[in-house]
Amino acid sequence: MQGKVVIAGIGQTEFGRHEGRSTYSLNAEAARKALADAGIEKDCVDGLFVKFPTSNFEFMYGQKLAEALGIVPRIGGVWDQGGAANASLVGYAAMAIEAGQCDIALVTFADNPKSGTRQAYQRPWGNDEVHGWFGVPAGYAMIAQRHMQQYGTRPEDLAAVAMACRRHGASNPRAQLRKQLSLDDYMASPPIVSPLRRDDCCLVSDGGAALILMSAERARSLKVDKPVPILGFGQGQTSWEVSQRPDLTTTAAKVSAATAFAAAGLTPADIDVAQIYDCFTITPLLTLEDYGFCKPGQSGAFASEGNLELGGALPMNTSGGLLSETGMPGMQLIIEGVRQMRGESVNQVPDAQHCIISNQGGIMHTHSTLLLGN
Amino acid sequence: MNLSPAFPTPILDAVNGPYWQALAAGELTFQRCEQCHHAWLPPRTECPRCLSDRPVWEQASGAARLVSWVVYHKAFNPAFADRLPYNVAVVELAEGPRLISNLVGCEDESTLRIDLALSFETRNEHGTTIPVFRPRSV
Ligand SMILES: [Zn+2]
Numbered sequence: 001m002q003g004k005v006v007i008a009g010i011g012q013t014e015f016g017r018h019e020g021r022s023t024y025s026l027n028a029e030a031a032r033k034a035l036a037d038a039g040i041e042k043d044c045v046d047g048l049f050v051k052f053p054t055s056n057f058e059f060m061y062g063q064k065l066a067e068a069l070g071i072v073p074r075i076g077g078v079w080d081q082g083g084a085a086n087a088s089l090v091g092y093a094a095m096a097i098e099a100g101q102c103d104i105a106l107v108t109f110a111d112n113p114k115s116g117t118r119q120a121y122q123r124p125w126g127n128d129e130v131h132g133w134f135g136v137p138a139g140y141a142m143i144a145q146r147h148m149q150q151y152g153t154r155p156e157d158l159a160a161v162a163m164a165c166r167r168h169g170a171s172n173p174r175a176q177l178r179k180q181l182s183l184d185d186y187m188a189s190p191p192i193v194s195p196l197r198r199d200d201c202c203l204v205s206d207g208g209a210a211l212i213l214m215s216a217e218r219a220r221s222l223k224v225d226k227p228v229p230i231l232g233f234g235q236g237q238t239s240w241e242v243s244q245r246p247d248l249t250t251t252a253a254k255v256s257a258a259t260a261f262a263a264a265g266l267t268p269a270d271i272d273v274a275q276i277y278d279c280f281t282i283t284p285l286l287t288l289e290d291y292g293f294c295k296p297g298q299s300g301a302f303a304s305e306g307n308l309e310l311g312g313a314l315p316m317n318t319s320g321g322l323l324s325e326t327g328m329p330g331m332q333l334i335i336e337g338v339r340q341m342r343g344e345s346v347n348q349v350p351d352a353q354h355c356i357i358s359n360q361g362g363i364m365h366t367h368s369t370l371l372l373g374n
Numbered sequence: 375m376n377l378s379p380a381f382p383t384p385i386l387d388a389v390n391g392p393y394w395q396a397l398a399a400g401e402l403t404f405q406r407c408e409q410c411h412h413a414w415l416p417p418r419t420e421c422p423r424c425l426s427d428r429p430v431w432e433q434a435s436g437a438a439r440l441v442s443w444v445v446y447h448k449a450f451n452p453a454f455a456d457r458l459p460y461n462v463a464v465v466e467l468a469e470g471p472r473l474i475s476n477l478v479g480c481e482d483e484s485t486l487r488i489d490l491a492l493s494f495e496t497r498n499e500h501g502t503t504i505p506v507f508r509p510r511s512v
Contacts, residue, residue, distance in 0.1 A: 127384040127416070128474040130504055133462050134450035142464060146442040149488040191447040194459075243464050243474045248442060 002264060003229030003373060005094040006219050009038025009212035010335045015176045015326030018206040019115045023053045024068040026110035026208030031069055034210040038224055040104065042069070045212075047102030048076035049093045051085040054329060055113035065108070075101045082361020083277060083329035084235070085109075087368035090334065091233035093213045103218065109331045110208030118204060128243070137201055137280065139242045139363030141193040144282035146248040148195060150297065153285065155195065157300030159186040161281040162199050162323055164308040169320020172346050176203055177324045200281040203327035209335055228341040231266065231354070232371040234259025242363050252367040253290035253358060260356075260369040268292040272352040273340050274314050275333035277360045278321040284308075287358050291369075310347055318347040330359035334370065341374040379452040381500040390417045392431055397503045402436060402494050404471040405429040415471040436494035437468040438507055443477060443486060465492055465507050479508040 011033025013026050027050075035042055048071055052061040062077040075096050079085050086109055093105035147153050162181055169175035181199060189199040219227040236252030236259075238245060261267060268291060276284040285299035293314055294302040302308075308316040319325045319336040326332050337355040339345040357370040386394055393416075396403040406413045407421035408428045420427050443463035449455035461483075466472045478497065480486055492507040 127390060129382040129451070130384055130499055130502060131462055131474050131476050132446060132451070132454045132457075132460055133474045134454075138444050138446065138450070138462065141444040142442045142462075145444060146488060149442070191445070194445045194447060243472050248464075 002231055004216055005097050005213055005230050006216050006224070006227035007090075007211050007230065007334075007338050007372070008214050008219050008222075008224040008227050009034040009036075009040070010210070010338050011035070011037055012174075012209040012332065012335060013110070013207045015174065015205050015207040015328065015332070017114050018112060021112065021115075021206070023056075023110040023112055023208070024065060026112065026206065027065055027108050027210065028069060030110060030208035030210035031106055031108055034106065034108075034212050038212040040212065040222060040224075042071065044104050045071050045106045046074045047093055047096055047105030048073040049089040049105055049107045050076070050078045051089060051109040051329075052078040052080070053111040054082070055111055055116060055118050069106075071106070073102065081366040081368070083279065084359045084361040084366035084368040086330040086334060087233070087357060087359035087370050088235055090211065090213065090230065090370055091235065091368065094230050094233065097213060097215055103214065105213040106210060107213060108208070108210035109328070111328060112206040114204045114206045116206075135193065136363065137196055138193045140280040140282055141196040142242050143248050143286070143364065144195050144280070147282060147285065150249055151300065153297070153300035154304075155187065156183065157285065157304045158195075158200055158281040159183050160303035160306075161278065161284050161308065162186060164303070165278055165317045165321040165323040167309060168318050168347050169324025172319045172325060175320040175325040176205055176327075177320070196280060196282070202279045202322035203324070205326040205328050207326055207328050209328065209331035211331070211334060226342045228338045229373045230370065231373045232260040232262070232264030234263065234369045236367045238365050249286065250296070251286050251290050251360070251364045253287045253360065253369070256358075256367040256369040257291040257356075260371050264371045266354060266371060270354050271314065271356045273318060273349040273355045274316045275318070275321070275337045275355065275357045276316050277330060277333065277358045278317055278323050279329070279360075281323070283360065283364070284316065286364070287360070291356065291358070310349070315347070315349050318345050318349065329361070333357050333359065337370065337372045341372050343374070381453045382451060383500055383502045389419055393417050394502070396431070396433075397496060397505060400496055400503070402434040402505050403431045404434055404467065404469060406432045413470045415473045432469070434467050434469055434494065438465045438492040438494060440477070440486065440488055440490040440492055440507075441466050441472065442488060445483060463507065473505070476504075476506045477508070478506045485509070
């Protein structure tokens with residue numbers, strides 16, 4: 001891959017509550033802003049890659065959205081991987097552009113679980129519901145417990161993840177939750193499904209976010225202001241439910257990152273800034289281990305030593321992540337990666353050359369990795 | 375007038391029926407592949423290892439180990455609100471299959487640890503016999 005395709009435009013709505021607005025409307029606003037950011041007209045978009053609203057499945061959502069946007073794509077549709085889908089769609093759009101299946105792609109996502117329904121997140125899991133097995137946080141708590149038992153990971157280590165994200169979000173005017181978190185606040189936070197507390201869990205947000213992708217060559221001919229090259233991407237799948245997974249403390253992030261690093265010709269040592277999917281605080285810890293930033297079992301210490309904060313070895317979620325900027329699944333991390341590579345983040349990492357981005361979905365079932373350069 | 379929320383008891387069908395019927399008789403069973411001898415739960419129609427469509431039922435010894443557990447402090451289903459806090463565990467049977475269950479006889483959570491030896495027993499849950507596990511005494 002190595003930069004043949006670029007992210008040419010980014011756009012987003014406000015994150016938070018959008019009472020009464022449909023996901024079509026939120027997607028349209030994000031798309032309008034991404035097109036303006038790239039400096040291109042809508043009519044040249046011939047690829048439409050959509051993650052459907054997580055909280056409310058609709059058949060043919062991609063086509064209904066194409067109609068609402070007045071776009072007639074050559075290639076388009078939705079892709080279901082839960083929270084991994086946005087980063088995966090960037091990969092598919094890049095492959096489609098390289099293969100001549102489309103010229104300019106719009107990758108977009110919107111959802112409104114805060115003002116609308118969030119039932120999809122609370123559904124029971126088959127006949128296991130007789131045991132009281134409900135809710136997404138419980139799946140992540142099951143993994144967190146195993147990691148804590150296996151490696152001695154402490155609540156203070158989970159807290160370090162939340163504190164770094166909340167610190168970065170506090171200085172981001174776009175963030176939904178702009179309140180720093182102290183260790184005392186964290187420890188006093190009520191348990192939800194222990195070992196996870198309220199402050200281990202991401203926000204619930206309405207909003208939309210979109211990207212414009214094209215070839216680097218096309219970006220030059222269109223005089224795009226600040227194209228950000230996609231250096232590599234990869235995916236991985238864990239087939240097993242949490243109850244069936246042979247190993248609860250490694251994930252598909254491992255194979256996903258290996259694919260992306262190989263495509264880019266990079267290693268973890270080359271990465272200056274990371275945007276790591278933080279639906280729950282345990283998720284970045286496992287991802288950092290699987291990505292090779294620390295050894296298995298060492299991520300808790302890595303986090304609590306301050307490495308994830310601005311000025312640390314690997315500043316993470318510099319706009320606040322899902323724990324602070326918005327609970328929307330993943331696109332905000334890609335947008336912040338673009339801002340870092342453009343040198344435009346409110347929490348800019350000086351001289352950042354390479355950014356790694358993770359998206360993941362289900363209970364660590366799906367994983368997707370992007371590597372961006374500048 | 376009963377205003378308590380509906381309790382989510384299992385919906386039996388041709389595939390999972392034998393599992394719940396065996397539990398009602400006090401026995402924990404799992405499926406094993408006739409062809410490749412792989413063992414698994416929950417019930418399926420094909421072996422997920424070799425795709426053979428001839429699984430057979432086998433009785434478990436009841437010995438198991440604790441893989442991980444959580445404690446609910448919030449009821450995601452109102453039917454469970456009156457038993458908070460309650461635990462849910464992943465357990466692995468000695469024969470290999472893993473299942474979601476509950477732990478009994480361990481009111482002090484600090485005594486729990488991964489790989490703890492467990493024994494199967496049954497509990498009546500709103501008219502359905504369900505499998506639960508108790509830390510094995512040494
Ligand atoms: Zn078989």
